[in-house]
Amino acid sequence: MAKRDDPATIGRRVQQLRRERGLTQRQLAEPVYTPAYISTLESGRVRPSDDALRHLAGRLGVAFDELATGRPARLATDLRLRLTEAQRTLASGATEEAARQYAGLLTEAETHGLPDAEYTALLGLGECALDTGDLTAARLHFERAEQTLADAPLPARVPALRGRAVAHYLAGELRYAVYLLETTLDELNRGGLHDPDALLLLYAGVIGPYMDMGAHARAAQAAEFALALAPRAADPALVARMHRSVARTLLAEGRIAEADASLAKAAEMYRQLQIRTELANCHWMRGYVYAQNGDLERAEAELRSAQTMLSAQRAALYSSQVAVELADVLHRRGRSDEAAALLHDVLGDLSSERGAVHAAAAHRLLGRIAEAARDTETAEEHYVRALSLLERAGAAGDLADLCRLLGDLLRRTGRTEAALDAYRTGLGHRTAPGTTTLGPAPAQPPL
Template identity: 70%
Template sequence: MARKQPAGIRPDEPTAIGRRVLQLRTERGLTQRQLAEPAYTPAYISTLESGKVRPSEAALRHVAAQLGVSPEELATGRPAHLAADLRLRLTDARHALATGAPEDAAALFRSLRAETVEHRLPDEEASALLGLGDCLLETGDLTEARQCFGEVERLLANEPLTRRVPAVRGRAAAHRLGGELRYACYLLETTLDELNASGLHDPDALLLLYTASIAPYLDMGARVRAGRAAELALALAPQVDDPVLLAGMHRGVARTHIAQGRIAEADASLTKAQELYQQLHIRTDLAHCHWMRGYVHAQHGDLERAESELCTARAMLAAKRAALFTEQVEVELADVLRRRGKTQEAEELLRPLLTAQSPDTGSLRTGRGAVHAGAAHRLLGLIDEQRGDDPAAEEHYRAALPLLEAADAAGDVADLCRLLGDLLRRAGRVEEALDTYRTGLGHRATPGTTTLGPVPASPPM
C-alpha cells in the first residue's frame, strides 16, 4: 500500500524518507539499535528519521533489507512493482475501451491517472491521459479530449518527438471531428515534416501520422494528398508489426480507394482491417468498417445492402455508447433511407440530432460533428424540397453552408451551393442563384489546395 506524504513534501526528500523509515520501524516493533546494527549506529538512524540526512545507496539498501521492503519503495514511497502493475491495469483499461462503453473505460483511466500523479510516474500518466482522450473522442467530449492530448504532449516535451506522435494524432482527430479540418491537417503535416527533418525515421510513428491524415484530406476534397498519404502508409507497412496500426492503415487506404472509385481494392482493404479488428476485439473500429461498407454500397446504388451495413454499424456503436460516432452514422443511414423512399424514418433520425439540447447530451452542432451537422441540414432540405416546401428547404441549406465552410469541406460546400442555387433559380431569384453558384465553383475549382500549405516531405524509405 502506498504511503501518502504531507502536502508540499516530495516523496524522495530526506524528510519524507525519514518519516517512512520511522513509520515502518514502528510498525515492525524494531528499536533504532536493531534497525542500525551491525553496520550503523542508533544515532545515525535517529538523524535519518528526523530528515536531517539523505541516506547513501548502501545505507538505503541496509535499512530497506532490515525493514523488509525494496530500496525503491523506501526511497520514493512507491510500492514495489507499482509501475509494472499500473501498466498492466492500463492495458486492461484499453481492453475495456475496445470492448465496452467509453464512459466506463474513462472512469478507469481517470482513476489510474490519479495514481500516476500521486506517485510521480509521468510515462504512465501520459498513457492514462492518451486512453482517456480516446474515450472522450468516442463520447464526443472534444474539448476535454484536446486538453488530454495536449497534456500528454506537455508531459513528454523532453522526450523524442516519436513519443508524442500518438497525442498529436489524437489532438488532430479531435479537431477534425469538431469540423476544424484545416488545423487537423496542419498538426499532422508539421509533425511529419519535423520527424523527417530530424531524421527520426520511426515507421510506427510515420504510419500513424500518414493514416491519420487521410480522413481530413478527403473531407477537404484534397484527394491527391490523401492518395499520396495512402501510398506512403502502404510503403511503410512492411516495417510495422503493430496490428492496431496496420488495421487502421488498411481502413484509411480503403477510404482513398472509395474516393477513387476503386471498389474492389477498397473491399480488399476493408476485409483486411475487419479481420484484424475482429482478432483484436476492437468493436468501435470494427463498426467503422461496417460503416464504410455501407457507404460503398450506397455510392453504387445497392441501397438495401447499404442500409443493412449502416444499421449494423449503428447498433454496434450505440451498444458501446459511442455517442458522437452513433450520431454521425445515423446521418448517413438517413440518406440511404431517404433514397429508398423511407422519408419519415429518415426525418425521425435527423431531427433529434439537430435539436438544441443541453451541453452534456448528444446533438450535432458547431464544434461537435460540424460536417455531419451540415449533412443533416442538407438531407432535411432535400426532403423539404421533395414535398414542395421550398422555404423550409432553403432554411436548411443556409444553415448547412456556414458549418461546411467553417470546416473547409470544399466538395460538400460545392454540392450544397448547387442545390441552393437551383432552388433560388427556380424561384426567380437569379442574381442570388448566380452568387451561390460562384461560391460553389470557387470551392470546386481547387478543392483542398487553397487552405493547405506545401506538401510535407516524404520520409526516406
C-alpha cells in the first residue's frame, strides 16, 4: 500500500471534497462520528484511522487510496498498463519511441511518488540507451534505478545492477563489470536468494566479460547455468498481449485488483522476452566452443542463431559483437571476402567507447585476412589499431596474442628490432599479475 499523506494534507483534502459536495461537517460525520471530530481532522490535529478514512471516503464518494494519498484510484494501475506498453514497444525494436514513452512515464511516476513505477521507467530508459549505444546515459539511468529501490531486497535490484555492469562492459571496463556481476551472484547464492530470473540475467551478462578476459572455463560454466535457469515460455509475446488485453477490459469494468494481476503477468512475459534476448549470449558461447573444437558448421549455426535473437534493429552493439565471432568462423571456412564485408559493416557500430574489445577483434581479424592476401601494409595498420583499442580496455590476454601476431609480421618483413619490442610488450601483458586471472568463482546456484 502506498504511504499515506500527513494529517494536515489529509485534513485539507477532506475539507475541500466536503465543500465541493455541499456537505456540512455534521452530514459528513453522521452516523458514526461527531462534527467536532471532523473539525479536528480537517484542521490536521488528528491522524485519522483506516476505519475513519473508509467512512469518510464512502460519504465523499471517493476511493480510500485517493483520500489517503491524493492519487486517483486508477493511477498506479494505469501507469503499470502504460509501462507494459512501453516494454512491448522496446521488445518490438522501436527504441526511440520506447524511450519517449518511458521518459513521460518517469515524470508521472515522480510527480505522484510511485517508486516502483519510477524504477521500471528508469530500467526501460537504461535498456533503450544500451540499444542506441549511449553508454553514459545508460549507466546513469541504471544508477538512479538502484537508488530508487535502495531499501528493496537484492533480487528486485538485480536488473539495474546487471544493466550498469553491461554499460561498463561495453565501455571496455571489463574487470569492473565482472566485479559487479560476480559480487551480486555471490550475495544471491550465499544468501539463499535464489531468484531464477535474477540469476539468469547475471549469468548471461557475465559471459561476455569472461570471454574477453580469457576466462573461458568460467564463461562456459556461466552459459550452462543460464541455460539451465531459462524459463520455458512457448511464445511470451502472445501471452503478454493476451494479459494486456484482459487488463484493459478489467480496468474498464473497475476491477482494479484483477487488472493489476493481469498486468503483473504481462510484465513477466515481457521480462522473459528480454531474457530470451540475453540467451543469445549463450548461443554465442556455444558457437565459440564449437569453433575452438573445429566444428565450424555448428559454430556458424549457433552464432547466426545469436544474431537472429538480437537482431541489428534491436541491439546494434550486441549484434556487432556476435558478428565479429561469426566473421572469424567464416574466414576459417574459406569465405574471407564475406567475413571482411561483415567486419567493415560492424566497425561502423563500434569504437573505443562503444565495444572497444570487439572493435579491436574486428581489426585483428581484418589484419589476419590482409596477411593471408599478402597485403602486409594493411595488416600492420589493422594490428596497430587493434593494439591501441586493447590497451585502453585492459584486455591483457588479447593484447598478448595481438603482440605476437604483430611481432611475427614485423619479423617476416625484416624489422627484427621492432618485432622484439612487440614480443616483449606481449610477454609483459601475459605475465602481469592479476590481469588474466580472477578471484574465486561465485557460489553456485541450486539447479
